[in-house]
Amino acid sequence: MKVISVRGLTHSGKTTVVETIIAGLRRRGFSVGSVKEIHYDAFAIDTPGTNTHRHKEAGAQLVTALGIHETDILYQEKLPIRKLLSHYDYDYVILEGVDDPAIPSIVTGHDCSGLEERLDETVFAFSGIIADQLIMYKDKEVVHCLNQADHLVDLVQRYAFDLLPGFTQKCCGLCGTDCAGFCRKIVANQAKRSDCPLKNDGVTLEINEEKVVMVPFVQKLIRNAVLSVVSELEGYQKGADITIRLGTVENE
Numbered sequence: 001m002k003v004i005s006v007r008g009l010t011h012s013g014k015t016t017v018v019e020t021i022i023a024g025l026r027r028r029g030f031s032v033g034s035v036k037e038i039h040y041d042a043f044a045i046d047t048p049g050t051n052t053h054r055h056k057e058a059g060a061q062l063v064t065a066l067g068i069h070e071t072d073i074l075y076q077e078k079l080p081i082r083k084l085l086s087h088y089d090y091d092y093v094i095l096e097g098v099d100d101p102a103i104p105s106i107v108t109g110h111d112c113s114g115l116e117e118r119l120d121e122t123v124f125a126f127s128g129i130i131a132d133q134l135i136m137y138k139d140k141e142v143v144h145c146l147n148q149a150d151h152l153v154d155l156v157q158r159y160a161f162d163l164l165p166g167f168t169q170k171c172c173g174l175c176g177t178d179c180a181g182f183c184r185k186i187v188a189n190q191a192k193r194s195d196c197p198l199k200n201d202g203v204t205l206e207i208n209e210e211k212v213v214m215v216p217f218v219q220k221l222i223r224n225a226v227l228s229v230v231s232e233l234e235g236y237q238k239g240a241d242i243t244i245r246l247g248t249v250e251n252e
Contacts, residue, residue, distance in 0.1 A: 001088060002160035005095040006127075007118050008108030013128025013145070017108055017152070018096045020145040024153030030091040035084065037097040046074055082166055086210045092160060101180035102164045104187050106156075112137065121184040124159040127152065161186060161193035165213040174198060 006021070008014050018034065025032045046053045046063075055063045056076060065072040081100055085093060095103065101122060108128025109115040115126055115137055126137055131144035143152045164179040165172075174197040175182050185191035203219040205212040214222075226244065230236055 001085070001090055001093060001162060003085065003093045003095065003103055003163045004156055004160045005098045005100060005103050005105040005122075006108065007097060007099060007105050008128055009110065009114045009117065012108040012110050012114060012130070014096050014108050017106060017127045017145045018094050020149050021094050021153060021156050024149055025092050025094075025156070028153070033088045033090040033093040035081070035093065035095045035098060037095070039097065045072065082163065085163060092156070094156075100166070102166050102178075102183045104159045104161065104183060122187055124187050125152075125155050159187060164193075164196070165198070167198075172198060 004021075006014050006017050015036075018036075022032050022034060046056065046065075052063050052065050052074060056074070061076055063074040063076075065074065081095075081098060101120070103122065104124055105122045106125050106127055107115055107118040107123050109118070109126065109130045110128075111130065111133075115130060119138065123140065125140055126134075126142040127145050130137075131142050131147075134142040136142060141155070143155065145152050164183060166179050167173075169178040169181075172178075175191075175195070177185075182191065182196065186193060198213075203214065203223050205214060205222070226242065230242055
C-alpha cells in the first residue's frame with residue numbers, strides 16, 4: 001500500500017489536489033483510500049442526542065453506526081496514523097493535512113512563504129494555488145493540478161512508496177538511519193523502498209488479523225523461543241513451516 005501526504009496552509013488548494021490525485025489513480029485502475037486530518041479541536045461527526053452519542057456517553061470505547069449506505073466507526077481517541085492505516089487495504093492511500101517525517105509529500109501554498117513554512121526533505125513537488133504563479137520552486141516542480149492532472153498523478157506514482165513502519169534508529173537502524181531519514185533518501189533518489197533491510201525473516205505476527213511489524217531482534221527472539229520448544233516435539237522436522245495460533249488471551 002503506497003502512501004503520500006498533501007500538506008499546506010488552510011485554503012491553499014489541498015483538497016482540490018487530493019481530489020485530482022484520487023480521480024486520476026482511479027481512472028488508471030488503482031484502488032484508493034484517503035485520510036483527512038482536521039485541525040479543529042471541536043470537530044466531531046457524532047452529535048449530542050443521537051443514539052450513537054448515547055452509546056459513547058454510556059462508556060462505549062468503540063461505536064459503529066451501521067447504515068444502509070455507509071458504515072461509520074467512531075473511535076473515542078485520535079488514532080496514530082500507522083494504526084489507522086492498518087485498517088486500509090488499497091493500492092494507494094492519499095493523506096490530507098498529515099505531517100509525518102517518513103511519508104513523501106506534496107506541499108500546497110498561496111505564496112512562497114507558505115511553501116517555506118511546510119518545506120522539508122519529504123517534499124517531492126508543490127501544487128495548489130501557487131501553481132498559478134510558478135512552475136518551479138527550490139528545484140522542485142510546481143504542478144497545476146487542474147491543467148496538469150495527468151502529470152501530477154505520474155509524480156505520485158513515481159514517488160509514492162509502501163508505508164515505512166516509522167521506527168527510530170535506536171529501535172531498528174539497519175539502514176544506518178531512522179525511517180524518517182530513509183524516507184528522505186528515497187525522495188532524493190538516493191535509495192529505493194526495496195533497499196529497506198527490514199524483512200520478515202520467516203516470522204510473522206498478526207493480532208486480530210492485523211499484521212504487526214517487528215524489528216529483527218524481536219523476530220529472532222520469537223524464532224528461537226518457538227524452535228527451542230517445538231524442536232523437542234515428536235513430528236518436528238528441520239526446515240518445516242511452523243504455524244502457531246493463539247485464541248483470545250485474557251489479561252491476568
